[in-house]
Amino acid sequence: MTDQQSLPPQRGPLVYRQSIWTRLTHWTWAICLFFLLLSGLQIFNAHPALYIGQQSGFEFDNAILEIGAINTPNGPRGQTTVFGNTFDTTGVLGMSGSAEQPQYTGFPGAVTIPSYRDLATGRVVHFFFGWIFVAALFVWFLASLINGHMKRDIIPQGADLSGLPRDALDHARFRLHHGRRYSPLQKLSYFTVFFILFPLIILTGLTMSPGMDAAWPWLLDVFGGRQTARTIHFIVMALLVLFFIVHIAMVLLAGPFNELRSMLTGWYRTSPGTPTQEGDKP
Incomplete structure (x- = not known):
């Protein structure tokens, strides 16, 4: 009889999980948010x-x-x-x-960027990466709408909401599952980032621009004035930093090699028993 302990650990199938558009915009956002945060702190100073x-x-x-x-x-x-x-x-x-x-x-x-007091340079860096950030969001939105990524992986469905408590408990216990698609908690998190935090930080940033206020005066009414918009902008930035910290922690806990391979090549190693084709039963 074969000793079970001598058998190699069972591995799940590799699935193509991330499209080229998801990967390109993911890394573009990572670079942009780094420069936006540090140049934003220069402006805040x-x-x-x-x-x-x-x-x-x-x-x-x-x-x-x-x-x-x-x-x-x-x-x-x-x-x-x-x-x-x-x-x-x-x-x-x-x-x-x-x-x-x-x-x-x-x-x-x-x-801060720069590391010394230089508001003008900080503003130039901030606006440059801000518009790249907006362009990447537009590309992601269009591509995700066409290839179904948004509906399939981002917008929570009824089954996701009903499975959210169990998934949250599994994450709290560090019982992470590697499926073909995002878990309910991941969907809710990404939905919050893409449809609440990203639009908020863009619109509040525009509200602080006198030129945009002249073109879109309703922005001041929506956010209760330029100073309130600046405060919301800062709070959303802090929430995005918190999301980044939790995101990195989850990547390390779930297996950094597998997660990085997914965001570099698109291929993701799933848990044993995961169907190789969408809709198949394990």
Whole structure:
């Protein structure tokens, strides 16, 4: 009798999971979001505060976030105020760098593009990659609509919603399945990113442009003013960063080689018993 322990582990079939359009736009977004985040923090440092309302906020008490530096009996300290609650953030926000060469900026130069104060360059970089980001989203939307990727893998169906609690529990227990298609939790996550977060960050970015406000004045009404749009823009950016962290964690847990192969070649190793053709029974 053959010793079961000596048998090689069973492997599922390889399936073609990601089209060339999905892969190209995926990596385009990854590059764009990197430069958009760091150049966006450079722009934010020009006035490191967020407000709610139509007013600019310089002489109004409507700030929900303020980052800066203050003088204390022990010397300058970094300070961050969130909804009226103040925290000492020396070394991270408001004041960073060495004791000999401190930086008095909202976010430290290590996480901004450029690393020194240069609002003009930051804006050029931000707008350049912003429009590439928008173009990639248009290409993805059109290609996904034509090849069925959007309906099949992104928009949750009734069965996905009913299976969401179990899938969320499996993810919480790190019981990850490798199927031909995205799981209910993946569909809901990607749907939120593509149809809520991406449109929000684009529209709020346009709302901060005086030229776009002149062409589309309804943007100011939709988002409650330019300052509110700036705050929403910042919050959505933070949510996208959180999504990225969770996304990378899931890639590492699910098997980075298999996940990277899927996004580089399109081929994905599924779990044993997965049908090789769409619609087949295992």
